[in-house]
Amino acid sequence: MHPSxxxxxxxxxxxxxxxxxxxxxxxxxxxxDRSRLARLLxxxxxxxxxxxFGASVMTGAADASVGNLLRWLTxxxxxxxxxxxxxxxxxxxxxxxxxxxxxxxxxxLAVSGAVMQGLFRNPLADPGLVGVSAGAGLGAVLTxxxxxxxxxxxxxxxxxxxxxxAAFLGALLTTFLLYRIAxxxxxxxxxxxLLAGVALAALAGAVTxxxxxxxxxKQLRDLTFWGLGSLAGASWTKIAGAAPIILLSLAVVPFLxxxxxxxxxxxxxxxxxxxxVQRLKTVAVVTVAASTGAAVAVSGGIGFVGIVVPHVLRLxxxxxxxxxxxxxxxxxxxxxxxxxxxxxxxVPPAELPIGIITAFAGAPFFLWILxxxxxxxxx
Amino acid sequence: MxxxxxxxxxxxxxxxxHDISLTARAGALTAIVGPNGSGKTTTMKALAGEIACDGRxxxxxxxxxSLKPWQLATRRAVLxxxxxxSFPFTVREIVRMGLTVGASTTRVGGTSADPGLADRIAxxxxxxxxxxxxxxxxxxxxSGGEQQRVQLARALSQIWEPVRDGRPAFLLLDEPVSSLxxxxxxxxxxxxxxxxxxxxxxxxxxxxLNLTAMFADQVVMMKEGxxxxxxxxxxxxxxxxxxxxxxxPMRVSVPPPAGIPFVLPQTTMA
Numbered sequence: 001m002h003p004s005x006x007x008x009x010x011x012x013x014x015x016x017x018x019x020x021x022x023x024x025x026x027x028x029x030x031x032x033d034r035s036r037l038a039r040l041l042x043x044x045x046x047x048x049x050x051x052x053f054g055a056s057v058m059t060g061a062a063d064a065s066v067g068n069l070l071r072w073l074t075x076x077x078x079x080x081x082x083x084x085x086x087x088x089x090x091x092x093x094x095x096x097x098x099x100x101x102x103x104x105x106x107x108x109l110a111v112s113g114a115v116m117q118g119l120f121r122n123p124l125a126d127p128g129l130v131g132v133s134a135g136a137g138l139g140a141v142l143t144x145x146x147x148x149x150x151x152x153x154x155x156x157x158x159x160x161x162x163x164x165x166a167a168f169l170g171a172l173l174t175t176f177l178l179y180r181i182a183x184x185x186x187x188x189x190x191x192x193x194l195l196a197g198v199a200l201a202a203l204a205g206a207v208t209x210x211x212x213x214x215x216x217x218k219q220l221r222d223l224t225f226w227g228l229g230s231l232a233g234a235s236w237t238k239i240a241g242a243a244p245i246i247l248l249s250l251a252v253v254p255f256l257x258x259x260x261x262x263x264x265x266x267x268x269x270x271x272x273x274x275x276x277v278q279r280l281k282t283v284a285v286v287t288v289a290a291s292t293g294a295a296v297a298v299s300g301g302i303g304f305v306g307i308v309v310p311h312v313l314r315l316x317x318x319x320x321x322x323x324x325x326x327x328x329x330x331x332x333x334x335x336x337x338x339x340x341x342x343x344x345x346x347v348p349p350a351e352l353p354i355g356i357i358t359a360f361a362g363a364p365f366f367l368w369i370l371x372x373x374x375x376x377x378x379x
Numbered sequence: 380m381x382x383x384x385x386x387x388x389x390x391x392x393x394x395x396x397h398d399i400s401l402t403a404r405a406g407a408l409t410a411i412v413g414p415n416g417s418g419k420t421t422t423m424k425a426l427a428g429e430i431a432c433d434g435r436x437x438x439x440x441x442x443x444x445s446l447k448p449w450q451l452a453t454r455r456a457v458l459x460x461x462x463x464x465s466f467p468f469t470v471r472e473i474v475r476m477g478l479t480v481g482a483s484t485t486r487v488g489g490t491s492a493d494p495g496l497a498d499r500i501a502x503x504x505x506x507x508x509x510x511x512x513x514x515x516x517x518x519x520x521x522s523g524g525e526q527q528r529v530q531l532a533r534a535l536s537q538i539w540e541p542v543r544d545g546r547p548a549f550l551l552l553d554e555p556v557s558s559l560x561x562x563x564x565x566x567x568x569x570x571x572x573x574x575x576x577x578x579x580x581x582x583x584x585x586x587x588l589n590l591t592a593m594f595a596d597q598v599v600m601m602k603e604g605x606x607x608x609x610x611x612x613x614x615x616x617x618x619x620x621x622x623x624x625x626x627x628p629m630r631v632s633v634p635p636p637a638g639i640p641f642v643l644p645q646t647t648m649a
Contacts, residue, residue, distance in 0.1 A: 032469035032470055032471025032472060032514040032515040032516070033469075033471055033514075034469070034472075121464075121465050121466075122465060123465060123466065258479055261476055261479075262476055264464050264465070264466050264468065265462050265464060265473070265476070265530075265533075266459070266462060268424075268427075268429050268457075268459060269457070269459055269462060271428075271429055271448055272427060272429070272452065272455075272456060272457040272459075272534075272537075273452055273456075273476065273477060273537060274448045274449035274450075274451065274452025274453070275448060275449075276447070276448045276449075277448075314466065314467065318467065318468065318469070318472065319466035319467060319468055320468075320472060
């Protein structure tokens with residue numbers, strides 16, 4: 001029996017004893033159709049995401065009560081009567097931006113993973129794999145270690161944006177290099193790109209290592225916390241910088257879905273079916289670089305979202321990108337919001353970096369999927 | 380009709396096709412035969428528009444380089460030799476891809492897909508390749524021959540109507556029966572012949588010379604990147620031509636007219 005039949009048994013492989021004798025061919029035909037299930041799951045995810053978002057805004061070390069918040073939101077009481085100024089600041093300027101940022105970053109990471117996997121026709125591909133995250137990381141580390149001394153005037157000019165901008169530029173630069181290396185005569189070789197990505201990631205890692213070697217104690221502490229990944233620094237200004245890039249990328253992605261589906265059968269077959277393959281690859285790569293760069297810039301190294309989320313969804317609703325991509329955005333956002341809630345409530349009033357939570361939950365889960373679905377992934 | 384005019388293809392420093400010219404008419408099954416490495420698949424890739432070449436390839440009189448990928452997809456569909464996929468798509472989902480991406484249910488400009496029609500076409504295409512009832516199976520679990528037939532159903536749904544808006548569509552098949560049992564070899568060849576009878580065109584790379592003689596209206600013989608001969612099977616499948624192209628002496632025989640007994644002396648060797 002196919003591994004994923006266990007999860008979606010009644011839809012995938014109907015038990016012959018349960019199929020109505022009148023169903024006949026019609027039932028056989030409907031058997032391979034997972035689109036209704038997929039649409040249902042997306043609807044469920046919309047509801048779950050809304051609940052997670054609401055819960056995140058209401059949960060925290062400080063006590064801002066649900067009842068008061070609701071009374072204020074529904075207008076039964078004025079803001080002053082329902083919530084103290086302190087509570088309003090906590091909700092509006094601390095928890096709300098965190099939830100929004102979690103949603104954006106989670107969606108960006110999960111969708112980037114799903115698009116990369118479709119592009120490379122490999123369920124284990126991830127922006128981390130082709131060096132895009134490493135490039136973004138190098139940009140951030142450069143800023144932390146050399147920022148004030150080397151880029152003094154520039155640093156003063158861009159101020160708090162220095163880190164995000166540098167990480168974003170690092171991601172774009174890596175992608176551009178990858179593209180130049182892997183493209184010859186207008187054709188992008190996925191194999192070359194994958195291998196070049198491994199080399200670029202190693203190179204970025206080496207430069208990062210040198211920078212860490214020369215860093216002082218305070219810088220080391222900053223580096224460690226940034227590298228572990230966190231939404232703790234969420235603010236409306238950070239969101240203003242990252243949201244347009246992430247939202248634009250997410251808006252482009254639905255147009256890639258059918259092309260990515262066709263790409264499953266190979267680049268030649270996709271072209272035969274009418275897909276402008278070269279343009280699809282270009283748009284997909286730029287989209288992934290932009291959203292990954294933006295996500296890494298504002299949240300550091302949050303791992304496993306891009307690999308685990310699309311995997312779980314493929315087991316549930318199949319690999320059709322028309323449903324997989326929106327579902328990934330929703331589940332990725334939810335996952336990060338929930339992980340962040342755990343991160344800031346597990347050891348109050350201190351906060352764990354969220355990257356630790358996603359790695360603790362994600363890595364064993366990933367290994368479990370890997371072992372369980374080995375045949376299915378052709379490994 | 381699909382025409383290749385003086386097509387030359389170089390891969391690296393090696394010239395794989397030397398000034399190939401051939402014509403595949405609508406309403407006819409054109410078989411390309413020849414030994415391994417004679418350039419059959421490269422010719423097919425040039426006809427499909429997927430590799431760069433010198434010379435010109437015309438489909439319905441239009442240069443394929445002037446057509447967008449989605450326009451080409453309404454004029455021809457391609458069955459590749461083998462397809463490995465890395466995601467667990469069902470048979471139904473694979474066949475439907477030919478329809479959502481291709482053009483059978485899509486008007487020019489890519490609007491107005493009719494899901495009911497798409498379902499019907501995909502189901503009939505699966506029935507046509509004798510895979511009715513396989514819709515819910517996972518592609519990766521099927522045998523090689525079954526996968527090949529799923530791919531054919533996918534290609535067939537892409538250009539379901541052999542003639543569309545007065546323009547014939549072409550099926551380009553790279554070894555369509557290579558991994559099939561004898562019954563399904565006949566099923567698929569009859570399907571191809573029927574597509575031609577209804578006004579479409581088929582170009583098929585063939586290794587089975589008997590099936591070629593049975594079903595082809597035109598045979599193109601290739602050797603070392605050149606077209607050696609082209610014409611009706613009766614005219615060009617001769618003892619001499621077989622030896623020239625394949626490099627081994629073979630007798631081409633013709634069964635006697637119906638009603639006349641025929642004795643095969645080989646049966647004494649059994």
